[in-house]
Amino acid sequence: MPDAGVVAIVAGGGRFPAEVAEAARAAGRQVAVIALRGFADKDVAGKPHAVVDMLDPAGLLELLSGIKPDCVVLAGAVTRPGPLALASVFSAFRNRDELARIFAKGDDRLLRGAVGLIEDAGFRVVGAQEIAPGILAPEGAIGAVAPRPEHQRDIVTGTELLAVTGPFDIGQAVVVCGGRVLAVEGPEGTDAMLERVAGLQRSKRVRLDGQGGVLVKRPKSGQDLRVDLPAIGPRTVERARAAGLAGIAVQAGGVVLVDRAELLRAADRVGLFVVGTGA
């Protein structure tokens, strides 16, 4: 079986799919990248096994049938398709009610729906962390800077808040400063939320008073890590710095550090802490 042990990576946007592919190859796995048209970055899409439209699940399943992968990984960002685009998916599938239910709900259910379709066709879907566990944040201070006690308190507040919002279809990150919640992430994503926190200060609605403030990011309770692994990268550090924050706290073993070396270089350079905290 020449195809035994192949990892199929369905690649959305960002550097993450390439990192997963590299990590899997470094671990001795054969890798077949299926790039999602319009989403996958060029450095991934430059040499993919195949390219497929995200609105062509039948085409994706056919490609997977040809690859016969040991497991399938969904990696990288996608955005929810528009109603016209969805109509073509509806027309291609028999079980329209099921699809309509999936697409009517949040990204979570959308992605779980995609996993369901792939699994129903007989493939095993695993999280990127299963084939590349080194991509996840470890426990404790990861960069050169450690959080101070007031930051530890904000980390606890943010963690508690995310614990209660987790059951809702909502973001995975919050910004807390001195016990005050400055932002809860919605569909805009972490970068845009950090930009909002910077804006709150520009408009004088919020002053961080030298204390900093903390970005806390964790998987939602019950989140399917096979489809939506929270991540931070060098850009997150830049945005957190621009928002005047003192650091970033992520759940150890629950959040990906994309481009870790550059991320930590950037954090150390500007004096931001990056810390992995318990479940």
Place this chain on the structure above:
Amino acid sequence: MPDAGVVAIVAGGGRFPAEVAEAARAAGRQVAVIALRGFADKDVAGKPHAVVDMLDPAGLLELLSGIKPDCVVLAGAVTRPGPLALASVFSAFRNRDELARIFAKGDDRLLRGAVGLIEDAGFRVVGAQEIAPGILAPEGAIGAVAPRPEHQRDIVTGTELLAVTGPFDIGQAVVVCGGRVLAVEGPEGTDAMLERVAGLQRSKRVRLDGQGGVLVKRPKSGQDLRVDLPAIGPRTVERARAAGLAGIAVQAGGVVLVDRAELLRAADRVGLFVVGTGA
């Protein structure tokens, strides 16, 4: 006692202080408006009893001693003062630790602290709704339009979410559409949150798919309604409409309808529902 029964209104920004003053006068009360310099609107500040700086609590207490009010109402918006401004307050007060603790925390604690200072001086602070109960939202459909069953579900989701975020120092409003939480209000306020929801659609991150979506606004659990009464007004309707929402749900008896007649005219005109829901 010529001053018996006087209501002292400490007026921040917006139309609300003027409405409270009118309602109190309509109820036969004598009113003395103390305008906060830089915050109170001209139509209130045009004929105030006095003007005082929000960073001069000693001056405010002196004014109140002269007025000898039956009760004091804090009404209208203020923003948190900056660190330099606070320094002058600190220097004027003996109990600096107490003040530092108050000002280090969120708006909630800041305002509760202000209430504490006024009460400690022997005055009775009451909520605006106590002297003008007609300003609060009643139960049920308030305008001409009623929410549909899918909106009712979103109202339940938003209410449940606000119930769990209530113990945190965070906003009082959320936007929900089809079970998905599109935004949680932070220090930016309701108007800016609605603008964000409009932006999510412009950037194609979110599509409301014709269903609408609902703004849910309620007091926080444990919120002191004497200092921070949530409110909606005609502008809220405009912003909700611009954000593509189907309607607004507020807690009956817990949220002020500012400029109610114009608010309902605007809502009816664009077909938005405005509904008061139970505790």
